[in-house]
Amino acid sequence: xxxxxxxxxxxxxxxxxxxxxxxxxxxxxxxxxxxxxxxxxxxxxxxxxxxxxxxxxxxxxxxxxxxxxxxxxxxxxxxxxxxxxxxxxxxxxxxxxxxxxxxxxxxxxxxxxxxxxxxxxxxxxxxxxxxxxxxxxxxxxxxxxxxxxxxxxxxxxxxxxxxxxxxxxxxxxxxxxxxxxxxxxxxxxxxxxxxxxxxxxxxxxxxxxxxxxxxxxxxxxxxxxxxxxxxxxxxxxxxxxxxxxxxxxxxxxxxxxxxxxxxxxxxxxxxxxxxxxxxxxxxxxxxxxx
Amino acid sequence: xxxxxxxxxxxxxxxxxxxxxxxxxxxxxxxxxxxxxxxxxxxxxxxxxxxxxxxxxxxxxxxxxxxxxxxxxxxxxxxxxxxxxxxxxxxxxxxxxxxxxxxxxxxxxxxxxxxxxxxxxxxxxxxxxxxxxxxxxxxxxxxxxxxxxxxxxxxxxxxxxxxxxxxxxxxxxxxxxxxxxxxxxxxxxxxxxxxxxxxxxxxxxxxxxxxxxxxxxxxxxxxxxxxxxxxxxxxxxxxxxxxxxxxxxxxxxxxxxxxxxxxxxxxxxxxxxxxxxxxxxxxxxxxxxxxxxxxxxxx
Numbered sequence: 001x002x003x004x005x006x007x008x009x010x011x012x013x014x015x016x017x018x019x020x021x022x023x024x025x026x027x028x029x030x031x032x033x034x035x036x037x038x039x040x041x042x043x044x045x046x047x048x049x050x051x052x053x054x055x056x057x058x059x060x061x062x063x064x065x066x067x068x069x070x071x072x073x074x075x076x077x078x079x080x081x082x083x084x085x086x087x088x089x090x091x092x093x094x095x096x097x098x099x100x101x102x103x104x105x106x107x108x109x110x111x112x113x114x115x116x117x118x119x120x121x122x123x124x125x126x127x128x129x130x131x132x133x134x135x136x137x138x139x140x141x142x143x144x145x146x147x148x149x150x151x152x153x154x155x156x157x158x159x160x161x162x163x164x165x166x167x168x169x170x171x172x173x174x175x176x177x178x179x180x181x182x183x184x185x186x187x188x189x190x191x192x193x194x195x196x197x198x199x200x201x202x203x204x205x206x207x208x209x210x211x212x213x214x215x216x217x218x219x220x221x222x223x224x225x226x227x228x229x230x231x232x233x234x235x236x237x238x239x240x241x242x243x244x245x246x247x248x249x250x251x252x253x254x255x256x257x258x259x260x261x262x263x264x265x266x267x268x269x270x271x272x273x274x275x276x277x278x279x280x281x282x283x284x285x286x287x288x289x290x
Numbered sequence: 291x292x293x294x295x296x297x298x299x300x301x302x303x304x305x306x307x308x309x310x311x312x313x314x315x316x317x318x319x320x321x322x323x324x325x326x327x328x329x330x331x332x333x334x335x336x337x338x339x340x341x342x343x344x345x346x347x348x349x350x351x352x353x354x355x356x357x358x359x360x361x362x363x364x365x366x367x368x369x370x371x372x373x374x375x376x377x378x379x380x381x382x383x384x385x386x387x388x389x390x391x392x393x394x395x396x397x398x399x400x401x402x403x404x405x406x407x408x409x410x411x412x413x414x415x416x417x418x419x420x421x422x423x424x425x426x427x428x429x430x431x432x433x434x435x436x437x438x439x440x441x442x443x444x445x446x447x448x449x450x451x452x453x454x455x456x457x458x459x460x461x462x463x464x465x466x467x468x469x470x471x472x473x474x475x476x477x478x479x480x481x482x483x484x485x486x487x488x489x490x491x492x493x494x495x496x497x498x499x500x501x502x503x504x505x506x507x508x509x510x511x512x513x514x515x516x517x518x519x520x521x522x523x524x525x526x527x528x529x530x531x532x533x534x535x536x537x538x539x540x541x542x543x544x545x546x547x548x549x550x551x552x553x554x555x556x557x558x559x560x561x562x563x564x565x566x567x568x569x570x571x572x573x574x575x576x577x578x579x580x581x582x583x584x585x586x587x588x589x
Contacts, residue, residue: 027316027317027343028317028343028364028366028368029317029318029368029369038585042585053317053319053467053468053525054467054468054469054470059584059585059586060584060585060586061582061583061584061585062582062583062584062585064582065369065530065532066529066530066532066575066578067529067578067579067581067582067583068582069317069318069319069467069468069523069525069529069530069582070467070523070525070526070529070578070579070580070582071582071583071584073467073525073526074582074584075584075586079465079466079467079469080469081465081469081470081471081472081473081474081503082316082342082396082469082470082471082474083396083397083399083400083471083473083474084473087393087396087397090393091393091411091412110416113364114389114418114419119418119422121380121381121383122380122381123381124377124381125372125376125377125380125381126372127364127365127366127372127373128362128363128364128365128366128389129363129364129391129392130342130343130363130364130392131363131391131392131393132392133391133392133393133394133414133417133419134391134392134393134394134413134414135392135393137414137415137416138412160418161416161417161418162417162418162419163391163414163416163417164416164417165416166415166416177412177437246585247585255369267369267370267536268536271532271533271536274532274578275533275574277581278574278575278577278578278581279570279574279577281577281580281581282573282574282577
């Protein structure tokens with residue numbers, strides 16, 4: 001398969017982590033994670049149980065900056081608030097897959113979404129982790145994804161631990177009332193996996209055209225490099241069709257991969273298209289009134 | 291409409307300078323923005339704002355100089371960037387803050403709502419956050435198994451402000467879409483202001499009784515505020531107004547913040563709606579919510 005962009009390969013690889021077991025909860029509109037969950041539910045994981053915003057058991061939605069939340073409720077079987085249902089999913093081990101992205105991530109499975117520099121008087125104050133501190137520990141699978149695989153993001157040790165996987169190996173996890181399951185890191189270069197506390201992340205697969213040396217060089221923590229490393233599966237034609245035509249025709253996932261100086265123009269162009277589509281939908285009503 | 295119904299201006303009287311004010315909504319959804327604008331107009335100051343996942347609501351209050359302290363588990367403008375005023379305030383040392391873990395904050399509110407001094411849970415083990423706040427997070431052993439658990443102290447805001455879809459004069463409030471932490475905040479706070487898209491009769495509440503999430507006995511005042519969550523969403527009536535959020539992010543991230551705040555202070559709420567939602571904006575926003583698509587039905 002040729003003719004795909006790296007964010008599409010990443011979306012497909014994150015989708016592969018989703019199965020029919022457990023509940024997937026989506027919070028802030030993070031396009032890549034949303035697209036991956038929709039793709040999984042439309043392909044290999046039709047039984048995946050999705051919760052988006054407070055919409056419980058939602059159907060797959062078409063992504064847009066202004067319409068995703070409203071769409072989530074249209075096919076949902078329930079509507080609850082944060083503590084009523086969402087926290088029960090998190091805290092009593094109903095959580096299936098949790099995908100996060102963070103400013104820093106380290107080889108122990110810790111994320112930093114809090115601060116760069118001194119915590120009380122930081123150089124950069126980051127958004128905070130919302131429920132990540134609790135959730136990445138509890139869920140069966142933790143997926144961390146990064147559009148830019150660099151030693152600035154994948155660091156030796158995070159400056160501040162907002163949250164962490166805490167226990168990694170299956171035996172330790174089970175003994176601490178946690179569901180057994182790995183940490184999977186999906187970047188623009190490779191897939192890394194860690195499933196034991198006392199072993200480093202290993203390179204599970206390299207994206208087409210990437211060599212192991214480049215990954216090691218761009219990772220701030222130690223990696224286990226197997227002798228033979230498979231190539232990450234490329235998106236299939238059907239996955240690309242679903243992503244491009246059904247799930248994300250306006251390109252919200254690509255937004256996070258656009259160079260900083262082009263981001264605002266890119267966002268504006270997507271929003272212009274959303275406005276135009278809404279306005280067009282009003283035309284029949286206006287014509288009927290006239 | 292008698293009972294607890296009050297004009298939006300009453301928000302400035304029900305909130306005192308220095309109060310801990312819990313603001314409902316989460317992400318870009320359903321923040322009580324009409325009340326936030328009214329707090330600016332009323333000149334309230336030294337507030338301690340509390341949000342679970344905040345956005346323009348607390349960032350605007352921080353930028354207007356209304357806050358002495360901010361408690362949060364996340365504040366972000368998502369696609370529009372980091373929250374610039376929260377960043378400036380914390381990085382510059384002018385805004386005090388408490389960073390909670392998301393579930394910890396909700397469980398602290400729940401403890402207060404249940405009338406217990408703390409609640410235990412399998413907490414954010416390994417996180418650096420609890421050790422920063424020994425007055426909020428501690429550990430406790432299960433009296434039955436001995437398992438070590440995280441204890442979160444009960445959180446008691448002075449005021450909670452939440453935005454509902456509809457509410458009657460007694461304060462029985464209904465949500466048709468995202469309610470986020472609104473119920474937990476309402477049950478924990480000493481005073482509760484419900485702003486709503488529409489104040490309706492008791493009969494209309496009865497007709498959809500299964501949508502009632504906050505019963506009237508928690509509620510101090512009911513304020514009708516159409517588009518009261520704007521520019522955040524109130525689904526299914528309207529989505530986030532991405533265009534206004536983009537304008538805010540540009541103003542707040544650059545040198546337009548003072549003018550943005552001054553303009554809000556100089557107009558009343560009907561004036562705000564006329565300025566921002568005039569032209570096609572309100573109709574297009576409603577259409578964006580109506581037309582939002584499921585994949586199965588997409589063509």
